[in-house]
Amino acid sequence: MNVNTLVKSVIQANPAVESNESQKKKRIGILGGTFNPPHTGHLIIAEQVTSQLDLDEMLFMPDALPPHVDHKDAIAAAERRKMVELSIAGNPLFSLETAELERGGVSYTFDTIVELKKKHPDYEYYFIIGGDMVAYLPKWHRIAELVKLVHFVGVARANFPRKSDYPVMWVDIPLIEISSTQIRWNIQHNCSIKYLVPEDVVHYIKEEGLYLE
Template identity: 65%
Template sequence: MVNVFERTKTQTVKLLATSIKKKRVGILGGTFNPPHLGHLIIADQVADQLDLDEVLFMPDATPPHVDKKLAIDAKDRAKMVAASIHNNPRFHLELSEIMRGGVSYTYDTMLELRRRHPENDYFFIIGGDMVAYLPKWHRIAELQKIVKFVGVRREGYEIKSDFPVIWVDVPLIDVSSTLIRKKIRNHHSIHYLVTPGVEQYIKEHQLYLD
């Protein structure tokens, strides 16, 4: 016979677990080579429109879809991200992929984060141009069960997917890491394209001149 006290205790625990509001956490992953104001605008707009509690900026160690020769050392990229977000209490640096090393697969990372923080609901933020590539993502069928994808609308890309995607409108900011690297190589100004901290870090460490 089931002990009445134990049964009541179990029911109370289950009730408390379902009543606790989960933390809404955005994930903005990428190479951040270097991070720029467009990244900050996207994170801020998504956080505001989806009422996120925080956004984690997650630099990858070895991106699976980017030419490795183009990305500088992960530690430098992480320090520049930290310099970009330090004055926003809702933004935080997530180093899981850099600490793990190797090729960064989103599925592996999100499994780790879910194990560490089962109290969180995760919203993985991607550009509208990347939505079409979701079918090619590593273990996408399983990944879509543990995160919610957020697609940032971009001009010229269709707003549709075979996977559930939450679409968010963000002001069009025509700036990219590729553009910034090109300007640095040509000794042109990157002022107002990156935060002052990132600009200073790039100058001090003579990055992207090759």
């Protein structure tokens, strides 16, 4: 009897074994975005979801080229990646995921999740989306298959209902309205971005002269 057959026999004889094996799966959150730039709001969302869902790790995943977002103002991927690294450096549960940057081109969540699950079949993924994006789920690439591969986590936002035809886990987050668009505007108009983004990111933006044009 080979090892695989032996394991199957043990599970069939002891259903609790299968349950225990399932419980050993790592619970991994994913916060994707352009991060142009990353800001305090991203960190608050990541921390609250990680804590409330008792996740083992939260991945910050910058996209190379988002399929549904106006990316005209997006700076180089290398600079966005560096700012994410600076933002999450102080939290041992936060990590950088570069799958979409490495693949390049338009970033479809379905393709990314399939790739990640091939690399880590023992991971259970929780993909964070804003409450304003939940209504767009029917338009997502291969959504019917995607919902079978990942848990969607909806972050509640003011004036957006908590409802969807797809399974969405809702998490309450402090409603702090910080946007990358507003931060870029502040920089271009010589207004402070202190406390809107982590201090190390403030220094990096100034040193590199980002968003001045």
